[in-house]
Amino acid sequence: MSWRVWLPLFLFAGFLGLAAYQLTQPKDDFVGSGMIGEALPYFDLPAATEGASGAATTDFKDGTPRLLNIWASWCLPCIAEAPQLERLKEAGVPIVGIAIRDRPEDVARFLAQHGNPYTRIARDDLSEVQLAIGSSGVPETFVIDGRGIIRYQHLGDIRESDVPTLLAELEKAR
Amino acid sequence: MSRFVLCLLALSLALPLAAQNSMPPAPFAYRQLDEPAQEAAAQDLMETLRCLKCQSQSIADSDAPMAGDMRHQVRIRIAAGEDPEAVRAWLVQRYGDYVSYRPEVSAVTWPLFAIPALLVLIAAAVLAGRLRRRQS
Numbered sequence: 001m002s003w004r005v006w007l008p009l010f011l012f013a014g015f016l017g018l019a020a021y022q023l024t025q026p027k028d029d030f031v032g033s034g035m036i037g038e039a040l041p042y043f044d045l046p047a048a049t050e051g052a053s054g055a056a057t058t059d060f061k062d063g064t065p066r067l068l069n070i071w072a073s074w075c076l077p078c079i080a081e082a083p084q085l086e087r088l089k090e091a092g093v094p095i096v097g098i099a100i101r102d103r104p105e106d107v108a109r110f111l112a113q114h115g116n117p118y119t120r121i122a123r124d125d126l127s128e129v130q131l132a133i134g135s136s137g138v139p140e141t142f143v144i145d146g147r148g149i150i151r152y153q154h155l156g157d158i159r160e161s162d163v164p165t166l167l168a169e170l171e172k173a174r
Numbered sequence: 175m176s177r178f179v180l181c182l183l184a185l186s187l188a189l190p191l192a193a194q195n196s197m198p199p200a201p202f203a204y205r206q207l208d209e210p211a212q213e214a215a216a217q218d219l220m221e222t223l224r225c226l227k228c229q230s231q232s233i234a235d236s237d238a239p240m241a242g243d244m245r246h247q248v249r250i251r252i253a254a255g256e257d258p259e260a261v262r263a264w265l266v267q268r269y270g271d272y273v274s275y276r277p278e279v280s281a282v283t284w285p286l287f288a289i290p291a292l293l294v295l296i297a298a299a300v301l302a303g304r305l306r307r308r309q310s
Contacts, residue, residue, distance in 0.1 A: 031226060031269050101243075127200075127243035131243065132268075136227075137227065
């Protein structure tokens with residue numbers, strides 16, 4: 001019997017092995033933004049709650065790198081990242097928040113409960129800015145350099161271990 | 175009893191989602207464009223764009239708030255005279271090929287199109303070889 005008889009079996013075993021390997025790999029559900037290295041698209045949004053300032057593209061062009069935090073009061077992981085945003089604020093980082101599909105009273109309640117790390121909080125009721133910068137969910141955090149160029153994207157909530165990375169990216173954007 | 179507690183837990187977990195829906199949908203999330211030709215173009219495009227939140231539905235099929243906001247973007251851009259393919263390109267620039275359901279031959283995807291054709295050729299060659307052997 002020729003060795004070639006076994007060829008289909010080996011091929012099939014190889015295919016099974018590949019499928020098994022791929023199945024055991026962790027699944028990456030995140031969709032990264034293609035806007036890294038691009039200029040922040042134009043926007044000019046009103047304040048998300050009373051007493052806050054709105055945010056516009058021009059606010060990002062004063063030479064200071066900033067964090068742009070896409071969040072919402074209805075988002076559970078946003079509660080989890082609140083202490084880390086507080087730490088970044090204490091480190092002197094200006095954080096601009098954009099609240100997605102949010103009501104002013106809900107935003108105010110969230111800030112009263114979990115602290116307010118933001119220098120500006122704007123409301124994006126139609127997810128327009130979210131779509132324009134390629135963000136696919138909440139929370140997401142972008143590093144914007146002093147010329148208004150998007151430098152880095154953090155997907156999901158900021159953990160304690162992500163704080164040094166964000167600070168380093170802010171330093172790089174200087 | 176435990177079932178009741180479970181239901182309660184499920185409801186409390188669903189609350190943030192309910193809050194997300196407490197905002198009115200975007201103006202053109204559920205409203206069709208007045209111009210039938212434009213609405214048809216928008217509809218065709220929306221059926222081939224992936225909802226980023228639900229991931230296995232098109233934005234035309236999904237009731238997720240973000241899908242509604244994406245439909246709004248598609249409709250206002252097409253109403254403003256933008257070409258549907260320009261709108262698709264705008265989204266692909268932001269979210270990559272992932273956001274589009276339309277198969278695209280690119281540097282990454284060409285094997286998907288080449289391999290089946292290659293397999294058909296191999297099968298045809300094997301078949302031809304066997305038929306010839308049987309005749310002789």
